[in-house]
Amino acid sequence: MKTAATGEIRKTCRATMMPAKLAAVLAVLALLGSVSCQGGPTAYPPAAATPQSPPTPTPTTPPAYPPTSTSPPPPRASPPAPTPTPTPPAYPPTSPPPRPSPPAPAPAPPPPPPAAPQLKCGRYVDVEAIVRKYVNATDAGMQAGLVRLFFHDCFVRGCDASVLLDPTSANPQPEKLGIPNFPSLRGFEVIDAAKAELEAKCPGKVSCADIVAFAARDASLFLSGGGINFTMPAGRYDGTVSLASETLPNLPPPFGGFTQLERMFAAKGLDATDMITLSGAHSVGRSHCSSFATRIPPAGNSSSDMDPAFAAQMQASCASPNGTDNTVAQDYKTPDVLDNQYFKNVVDRKVLFASDAALTFNFTTNNLVRAYADFVPYLWQHKFAAAMVKMGGVEIKTAATGEIRKTCRAVNSKP
Numbered sequence: 001m002k003t004a005a006t007g008e009i010r011k012t013c014r015a016t017m018m019p020a021k022l023a024a025v026l027a028v029l030a031l032l033g034s035v036s037c038q039g040g041p042t043a044y045p046p047a048a049a050t051p052q053s054p055p056t057p058t059p060t061t062p063p064a065y066p067p068t069s070t071s072p073p074p075p076r077a078s079p080p081a082p083t084p085t086p087t088p089p090a091y092p093p094t095s096p097p098p099r100p101s102p103p104a105p106a107p108a109p110p111p112p113p114p115a116a117p118q119l120k121c122g123r124y125v126d127v128e129a130i131v132r133k134y135v136n137a138t139d140a141g142m143q144a145g146l147v148r149l150f151f152h153d154c155f156v157r158g159c160d161a162s163v164l165l166d167p168t169s170a171n172p173q174p175e176k177l178g179i180p181n182f183p184s185l186r187g188f189e190v191i192d193a194a195k196a197e198l199e200a201k202c203p204g205k206v207s208c209a210d211i212v213a214f215a216a217r218d219a220s221l222f223l224s225g226g227g228i229n230f231t232m233p234a235g236r237y238d239g240t241v242s243l244a245s246e247t248l249p250n251l252p253p254p255f256g257g258f259t260q261l262e263r264m265f266a267a268k269g270l271d272a273t274d275m276i277t278l279s280g281a282h283s284v285g286r287s288h289c290s291s292f293a294t295r296i297p298p299a300g301n302s303s304s305d306m307d308p309a310f311a312a313q314m315q316a317s318c319a320s321p322n323g324t325d326n327t328v329a330q331d332y333k334t335p336d337v338l339d340n341q342y343f344k345n346v347v348d349r350k351v352l353f354a355s356d357a358a359l360t361f362n363f364t365t366n367n368l369v370r371a372y373a374d375f376v377p378y379l380w381q382h383k384f385a386a387a388m389v390k391m392g393g394v395e396i397k398t399a400a401t402g403e404i405r406k407t408c409r410a411v412n413s414k415p
């Protein structure tokens, strides 16, 4: 890695940049804030993801995340917890605002972490390694499911594992039975397995909400072949309320237009850039045909902006003589790799949902899509990691407002 002493901040990332492209890129950089040319599949240092630089607080994202000393979480092994690896230097620059005029990537180490820097219990139990082991044992489809599980958890009552709760006689319709979740949401058994081992080795210490967040992070790592590698802050508590009636109002629909999607993300403290960036997760996994039937023949019509040849392919894949709701890959080209191919597909109009196609909404958002598609190869990976951490801070519960569940499928019984 270069520092101010050994490198420079290039004026353009490609020596041979075309003027028109340069203008578009500058517009995108303005939207994104400062970025650097540095990058590589394994060069992403999770500086943006360290607990020392939490996401910018918003009205819906309490600044006390990860929990600070003012909101002590007594039963936790340790509140804010990075991965077992040492905290990396603060490069690339993480605070969005202005680029320093003298190039100074400031290799100064971040402030020392709070007393217990790692989420550990006992002397030898590495919590995050246990979660990672179970995620590693699954296939690419299940890993995609885990990324989506995290999104669906965070958007309904915050990242509090409310999506994991099973129906009970007192609450027969929990979130997981809500329309966008059932029956397509997957990954529950992976969370159960990790939780079981953690409870055996480390009872009452690791929340289901943190396990969901770690699992999504690890799934991103494996699906990207190591290119998306970041620290996920910990310290979330589990919620006790889970209602199917809250899924549709909070989870954006695939037929949504840009303005509706932007509003639904804004309600969670996430902006349009976060939304575009996170949509890149549609570079892995699958969709049921029912989720985009209105965009393809015969149910859909020629007003759909989907590439006609692609629409015909989807029609063939979705044709189902026995009425089965077939599934197709989100990313027709690299279906099992979490990469920026999704943005190329958006540009080519070869994406499934209206919500995907909507990302080219205006000049600015379209330029961001194009930048992710082809200008700076690793820009998207870097931004995706930061956006996942930001999403992981939505409406976090504390010891005062949540609990550490004993099993992820049920709230703790009252003493």
Ligand code: HEM
Binding pocket: 141, 144, 145, 147, 148, 151, 184, 185, 186, 252, 253, 254, 255, 256, 261, 275, 278, 279, 281, 282, 284, 285, 286, 287, 288, 289, 291, 330, 353, 355
């Ligand atoms: C922008 C608004 C979004 C909409 C409208 C949307 C909608 C959908 C829909 C309809 C499906 C297919 C479900 C099915 O029929 O099986 C899907 C799948 C998926 N979504 Fe999204 N999504 C959005 C954002 C996100 C975000 C922010 C993430 C994560 C960061 C994400 C990750 C995924 C993944 C990984 C899959 C594949 C899941 C699997 O294979 O099991 N989506 N999404």
Ligand SMILES: *[C@@H]1O[C@H](CO)[C@@H](O)[C@H](O)[C@H]1NC(C)=O
Binding pocket: 132, 133, 136
């Ligand atoms: C994932 O599992 C494979 C074996 O299936 C192993 O070689 C690899 O080291 C594991 N990766 C991590 C990060 O645990």
Ligand SMILES: *[C@@H]1O[C@H](CO)[C@@H](O)[C@H](O)[C@H]1NC(C)=O
Binding pocket: 042, 045, 046, 085, 088, 221, 225, 226, 227, 229, 230
């Ligand atoms: C992820 O990053 C950490 C340190 O930042 C490194 O030790 C680890 O090997 C990386 N993992 C992969 C799979 O590249």
Ligand SMILES: *[C@@H]1O[C@H](CO)[C@@H](O)[C@H](O)[C@H]1NC(C)=O
Binding pocket: 300, 301, 302, 303, 304
């Ligand atoms: C065709 O699609 C457009 C846009 O999706 C929709 O507004 C219109 O009602 C549809 N027409 C028919 C006949 O289904």
Ligand SMILES: *[C@@H]1O[C@H](CO)[C@@H](O)[C@H](O)[C@H]1NC(C)=O
Binding pocket: 320, 321, 322, 323, 324
């Ligand atoms: C329906 O047809 C699909 C393929 O056309 C097949 O994979 C599936 O098993 C069938 N389902 C039933 C219930 O017959």
Ligand SMILES: *[C@@H]1O[C@H](CO)[C@@H](O)[C@H](O)[C@H]1NC(C)=O
Binding pocket: 262, 272, 361, 362, 363, 364, 365
């Ligand atoms: C495009 O939309 C985004 C998100 O609403 C907004 O921030 C931006 O200013 C718009 N750009 C133009 C050129 O209208």
